[in-house]
């Protein structure tokens with residue numbers, strides 16, 4: 001029943017880990033060939049892999065885990081997917097219905113534990129309802145603001161036979177509004193005509209809305225000539241090579257992007273949520289602008305920042321209408337003022353905030369990523385990351401031309417995300433180049449998944465920027481805690497080359513900038529999983545940086561003095 | 575901050591009227607939330623309030639449509655106008671929620687609560703308790719020689735007032751149902 005419903009939903013791969021409470025489903029999986037099962041090495045990995053699959057395809061990812069510890073191990077992945085609005089379906093086994101509540105072996109209140117970290121969840125107690133719930137689960141995960149859902153299936157329900165509900169017969173009242181209010185859209189178009197210093201501020205919602213949304217966004221930017229920046233989650237919706245591209249904004253965003261946000265007179269937020277990594281100090285956030293916000297989730301609108309033109313709806317639908325209105329109005333912009341605005345922006349761009357100097361015998365992380373970019377940019381490439389400085393440098397120094405090519409844990413900031421996510425992406429795109437840009441500490445959190453890559457012959461490249469530090473933590477301690485580096489040294493690190501070899505994978509180490517290109521090429525030319533241990537400058541800081549509690553125009557730049565930059569109020573922020 | 579130009583109800587979701595106010599004034603709102611009567615739905619609603627730090631002054635829930643599996647949750651909450659808008663939007667996001675109505679802004683409504691009061695005493699205080707109950711139109715639903723149980727319905731304020739008066743003359747225990755509320759007139763929510 002479960003397997004049939006998954007097939008009807010077009011599922012071709014499941015990431016999972018078996019256990020007593022899901023054996024009947026595993027038995028079914030064994031007896032068919034349409035759905036592939038990928039045995040991960042930890043349930044957290046299964047969920048992140050499903051996320052990687054989902055984000056790189058735009059289709060929902062599926063994970064299957066057992067009751068009790070299997071379900072609790074899935075919690076981090078579920079929370080991660082909730083924060084980043086990733087559609088995944090997690091199936092958990094449960095003890096038989098007649099034992100629920102008895103503290104049975106491997107019983108956990110899975111729906112209770114996962115209620116706050118799923119978009120919705122179900123405990124299915126009757127086999128007749130199972131198929132209908134599975135179909136509904138896919139619908140809920142994919143519609144509106146996407147997110148993770150979980151179905152808890154007691155073992156007796158898995159064993160029993162019951163009536164199958166066809167996909168089309170699913171009953172659901174859940175149907176979020178996708179069309180935006182046309183009056184508000186017209187109001188936005190009018191504001192765009194008048195704007196002197198406009199900026200598009202786009203987010204993960206554009207990616208989630210599907211490739212059509214990215215296409216429409218490109219048309220809109222082309223039609224208006226307005227500058228565009230994006231959050232970490234939205235990279236790739238507009239191509240980095242586009243001439244209106246300002247780069248990423250936010251805490252570690254580009255100088256020109258943050259300055260444009262601060263000084264603009266019209267901010268058009270498309271599928272972003274005014275996250276605190278973006279806004280910095282709220283009362284100093286873009287003080288002079290009229291703000292429009294397109295979002296499918298009403299709770300994102302006016303949550304943090306008061307907006308003037310709220311538009312509730314799906315990005316693709318709203319952009320389609322906006323473009324129509326824009327074109328029918330004759331595509332007028334305040335060309336002279338916008339031209340001056342671009343002059344100002346070009347001045348900011350001339351600061352070249354990502355500039356770095358590679359000198360000496362030690363590889364700078366920025367240099368490593370610049371070389372990685374140069375040597376891989378023409379590949380059919382998918383990038384995942386872990387969390388830390390390397391993640392921000394990857395966002396800054398790698399360029400994304402298309403949506404669904406960039407997978408990083410934004411909202412939750414989950415160390416250990418990237419490795420399993422890269423496996424999910426590689427499963428979805430067997431021929432593509434999938435690279436996980438990692439920090440040594442993050443990578444150790446889910447390094448066991450190297451076994452998964454080996455087992456399934458997934459040639460994922462683990463590109464570790466090894467600074468022997470919990471670099472991002474160390475950077476904050478340097479700036480905020482008087483350089484008292486409490487527990488931010490990565491001590492007793494393994495020999496990553498030997499570690500790779502122990503799994504049967506290829507290990508490469510590189511410490512000399514002169515050898516870097518050859519080493520990267522060696523990684524690319526190896527048809528199989530590679531762990532690349534790139535030894536980098538240990539105390540490099542990630543800039544630009546808007547310190548917590550500061551405004552966009554109070555950015556720290558690479559060579560700025562950092563003494564006393566964050567005051568007491570800012571230091572309580574994370 | 576400059577005044578905003580959004581119309582009331584700028585979005586077509588009735589409950590999500592994105593009001594142009596980020597004021598610090600604390601308002602009290604009564605929300606009627608129509609939900610699918612599935613296991614866990616109450617936990618979802620309460621979990622939302624607990625998890626996001628919203629206030630619940632009163633919460634009642636009961637099935638209102640057996641065939642259609644619908645329940646109605648009446649929540650009285652307090653917060654800034656922005657917080658109230660967030661609460662409504664967050665409630666509206668829950669998959670098992672059909673509709674969120676803010677009775678406080680959707681026109682006039684009536685609110686009632688039922689309470690049971692146990693008042694113990696002898697002599698004069700008994701007489702006084704009965705006299706007050708009469709004024710408040712409370713019914714005696716149980717009586718011993720040394721106690722009464724009164725039943726009273728009314729607005730929460732009326733019940734508060736009754737409790738205030740009963741306390742010095744022997745109020746020993748009370749149970750309140752929380753608020754049930756309906757909009758006035760013929761209009762039907764759902």
Ligand SMILES: Cc1ncc(C[n+]2csc(CCOP(=O)(O)OP(=O)(O)O)c2C)c(N)n1
Nearest residue numbers: 388389390413415439440441442470471472
């Ligand atoms: C699971 C988890 N635990 C703790 C943190 C806090 N944290 C954020 S970045 C970081 C350091 C990451 O170190 P590394 O992976 O080596 O990356 P680097 O910053 O050195 O590039 C830590 C501990 C986190 N984000 N996730």
Ligand SMILES: [Mg+2]
Nearest residue numbers: 439440469471
């Ligand atoms: Mg590190």
